[in-house]
Structures are given as structure tokens and as C-alpha cells.
Amino acid sequence: MIPESSHVGLAISRLPALRETIAAHGLDARKRLGQHFLLDLNLTRRIARAAGGLTDGTTIEIGPGPGGLTRALLLEGAGRVVALEVDPRAIAALSELEIAAGGRLRVVQADALGADLAELGAPPRRIVANLPYNISTALLVRWLHQADEVTEMVLMFQKEVADRLTASPRTKDYGRLSVLTQHVCTVQRLFDIAPSAFVPPPKVVSSVVRLTPRPRRDRLADLRPLERVTAAAFGQRRKMLRGALAGLFPASAELLESLGMMPTARAEELAIGDFVRLADALDK
Numbered sequence: 462m463i464p465e466s467s468h469v470g471l472a473i474s475r476l477p478a479l480r481e482t483i484a485a486h487g488l489d490a491r492k493r494l495g496q497h498f499l500l501d502l503n504l505t506r507r508i509a510r511a512a513g514g515l516t517d518g519t520t521i522e523i524g525p526g527p528g529g530l531t532r533a534l535l536l537e538g539a540g541r542v543v544a545l546e547v548d549p550r551a552i553a554a555l556s557e558l559e560i561a562a563g564g565r566l567r568v569v570q571a572d573a574l575g576a577d578l579a580e581l582g583a584p585p586r587r588i589v590a591n592l593p594y595n596i597s598t599a600l601l602v603r604w605l606h607q608a609d610e611v612t613e614m615v616l617m618f619q620k621e622v623a624d625r626l627t628a629s630p631r632t633k634d635y636g637r638l639s640v641l642t643q644h645v646c647t648v649q650r651l652f653d654i655a656p657s658a659f660v661p662p663p664k665v666v667s668s669v670v671r672l673t674p675r676p677r678r679d680r681l682a683d684l685r686p687l688e689r690v691t692a693a694a695f696g697q698r699r700k701m702l703r704g705a706l707a708g709l710f711p712a713s714a715e716l717l718e719s720l721g722m723m724p725t726a727r728a729e730e731l732a733i734g735d736f737v738r739l740a741d742a743l744d745k
Contacts (some may be wrong), residue, residue: 473559486554495593505533515539523590531648578610608674623668637691686740694728
């Protein structure tokens with residue numbers, strides 16, 4: 462008996478080429494939606510493989526467009542893919558792939574910024590996506606708040622965003638996003654993708670990053686105090702901390718000294734653990 466995955470692979474191989482799908486559905490990439498389509502199946506399958514075992518639970522994809530990465534996820538054995546797409550043209554373009562997937566793909570017309578991960582499918586849940594550039598950081602911050610609901614995220618960002626995600630203290634890219642992301646997740650930069658691989662080519666290099674949520678005991682239950690502290694500190698990053706944090710802590714200098722931090726230091730000099738202690742102080 463031929464395995465179900467072989468049937469799906471055969472059905473996908475019979476679909477029109479992605480460029481034909483784009484042409485047939487008038488699916489030209491739109492700047493306001495942050496669309497840049499990745500059509501190279503070797504690259505999309507490499508991204509899918511980076512997520513590890515896809516058989517169990519639910520694989521969530523954001524902004525599938527014509528379905529390049531979606532096809533790769535199915536070919537790499539994803540047992541259940543839920544693809545969220547806001548563009549109605551793409552919904553129509555994905556209909557043939559949904560049929561070919563034999564029940565393993567569900568396409569949902571929805572704005573990912575409003576999605577509750579827990580409602581999208583059974584655990585373990587993973588997110589694998591070539592994120593729309595214009596909402597990538599907003600999506601990531603939202604998912605950091607829902608970290609209990611996912612086991613792993615393999616995401617593509619602009620290289621400059623990936624630089625911020627992986628930055629260390631005392632470097633130019635270290636900032637609010639670095640602290641929030643590295644507190645919640647371990648972050649691994651996997652590989653870069655040149656602009657020429659996309660249709661249309663973006664003006665920047667893209668990077669694929671793997672984020673794995675830390676155990677719940679190792680991260681704050683509520684990220685909001687950490688968001689407030691990092692927003693204040695990095696929002697005025699050339700200011701000394703005693704001034705940047707004065708709006709949150711009336712006796713900011715005294716508090717910083719009590720926590721073993723220099724009031725004259727600047728935000729980029731603090732380690733992630735320092736910000737966590739400030740968040741704890743704010744929460745209390």
C-alpha cells in the first residue's frame with residue numbers, strides 16, 4: 462500500500478507551477494501586505510526541515526501567498542497545516558493545494574494579528590512562516606505573550622530584524638526586541654536568503670531564525686512589565702537609566718543602586734537579567 466504522504470506528494474507534483482498559479486489568480490505581490498513570494502522549492506523545503514518533526518500536532522503558517530512554503534511543509538510530512546491568509550486572492554489560489562493535501566491543510570482567511578494560537582489546532586503547535594515584512598515584529602511580540610501555546614517557531618525576517626533578535630548587550634542592534642525575545646526564547650540564526658530568491662526581490666537580505674520557548678519556570682508569567690521597562694529604557698537610549706526610567710520609578714537612581722546597577726549606565730549596557738529584575742520591581 463502506498464503511504465498517504467506519497468499520495469499527497471504525487472497530487473502536489475501535478476499542481477500547476479507556482480508562477481502559473483500567481484498568473485492565473487492575479488496574485489501580484491502587494492507592498493501594503495508586505496508580500497515577497499519565495500518560489501524555490503529547495504529553499505522552502507530547507508525551511509520546513511528546520512522545524513524538525515512535523516508529523517504530530519499542528520503546523521501554523523502565516524501569509525502563505527501562492528503556497529510555496531505550504532507545499533514544502535506538506536512534502537516534508539506535516540500532518541496538519543493551518544495557513545492564515547488575509548489576501549482573498551491567495552485564498553482562491555490555495556484551493557487546489559487544499560484539495561491535493563487530502564485533509565492535511567486548512568486555509569483560513571484571517572488576520573494573524575488577531576489570531577489566538579490555542580484555537581488554531583491541537584498541540585504540539587509550531588509556527589513556520591515567511592512573515593510579511595510590515596507586521597513581522599508585531600506578530601513576534603504577540604506570540605511571545607502566547608509562548609505557552611507553541612513548542613517552536615521557524616520564522617523568516619528581514620536580516621536587520623534577525624540582527625536585533627540575536628544581538629548581545631553593548632552592541633548597536635541590542636534593544637527592546639532583543640531583550641523580550643531572548644528572555645522568552647532561545648534564539649538560533651539558521652541561514653540567510655538573498656533577495657534574488659524572491660518574487661519580487663526585496664531590497665534586503667532575509668534571515669531564517671529558530672525560536673524555542675524556554676520552560677515556563679524560566680520566564681516571566683506576564684511580559685507587560687518587561688515591555689514597559691524596555692520601552693522606557695530604549696525609547697531614550699542615549700539617556701542615563703536614572704532619567705530614562707524616571708517616569709516608571711520616582712526614585713529611579715536609588716532603585717537601580719539597590720539592584721546593583723549604575724544609575725548613570727545606559728540601556729544597552731544592561732543584561733537581559735537586569736531588565737527582568739527591573740520588571741519584577743515594577744510589577745511589585
